[in-house]
Amino acid sequence: MPTIIATWNFGIKAVETGWKVLSNEGSALDAVEAGIREVENDLSIHSVGLGGYPNIEGVVELDAAIMDGSTLSAGSVAAVRNVRHPITLARKVMENTSHVMIVGEGATKLAKIFGLYVEEVKLQQDVKLEWEKFKESLSLSSKPNSLELLSKALSKQIVHDTIGCVAIDKFGRIAAGTSTSGLKFKLTGRVGDSPIVGSGLFANSFGGATATGLGENIMIHNLSRLVVERISEGLSAREAVKVEIERITKNGKRFNELAVIALDKNELFGAASTFDKFEFVVMSDSMKRPTTFKLERKHTFVAF
Secondary structure, eight states: OOEEEEESTTHHHHHHHHHHHHHTTOOHHHHHHHHHHHHHHOTTOTTSGGGSOOOTTSOOOEEEEEEETTTTEEEEEEEEOSBSOHHHHHHHHHHHSSOSEEEHHHHHHHHHHTTOBOSOOOOOHHHHHHHHHHHHHHHTSSSTTOHHHHHHHHHTOOOOOOEEEEEEOTTOOEEEEEEEOOSTTOOTTOOOSTTSBTTTEEEOSSEEEEEEEOHHHHHHHTHHHHHHHHHHTTOOHHHHHHHHHHHHHHHTSSOSSEEEEEEETTSOEEEEEOSSEEEEEEEETTOSSOEEEEEEOSSSOEEO
């Protein structure tokens, strides 16, 4: 039976929209794209889409990726500007080019070709005020242009809540997708895990997973690929996320602010996290409405 899962409390938008696609016998790929587009449209969400926090120069740069598990096809874009729906641009890369990933100016040019470019982007007022205060705090320092100062300042910017979504459709096809504006006030050109196939997302015919949290840590662990590998070996989605987050935590290195959600071919879902609090949303035929699950525990793994 169809099932869809998404990260964070705003993932309910993705799940509700994606479920409409699945319940009308649409594909998992269409459901993931449609659901993530809905979150990208909400300018009040400051970690996804053009309403997101900008880089250190005050420019919103977006990352997104999508993967079709039934074909192992994938497309991604990174550090792209002036694009309302980077998830759709990522799908265009997958379906209309021979590439997997296109970044920066090249991705922006591609957006113009496909009619996805937005001429003018203005920061949301509350976001703009935060960015201006951040820049002012840097200018008041005795070393305003030092890399050391920038590193310390950026380490305090912890907003990085990617929308990740995984779906399985009536025909057993699995797809995964991600979209984010990335780390708050990040260095220009910084790319996190979200558009990296294997890190931010992965899907095959056995299962799919997406990750959210501190991208630099997720990339190091190649988290989504490893979870799906465990599913391919015979573990359920719930077992797979637990095994991988537990392994990372026990290793004791770069385990902070990690979360992963997953679905397997049997429509079982799982989620695990090292966040103090993590929420995800699920919808399937066995549920009357989208259901939000909350995981709470500090610096240890938790699994649904």
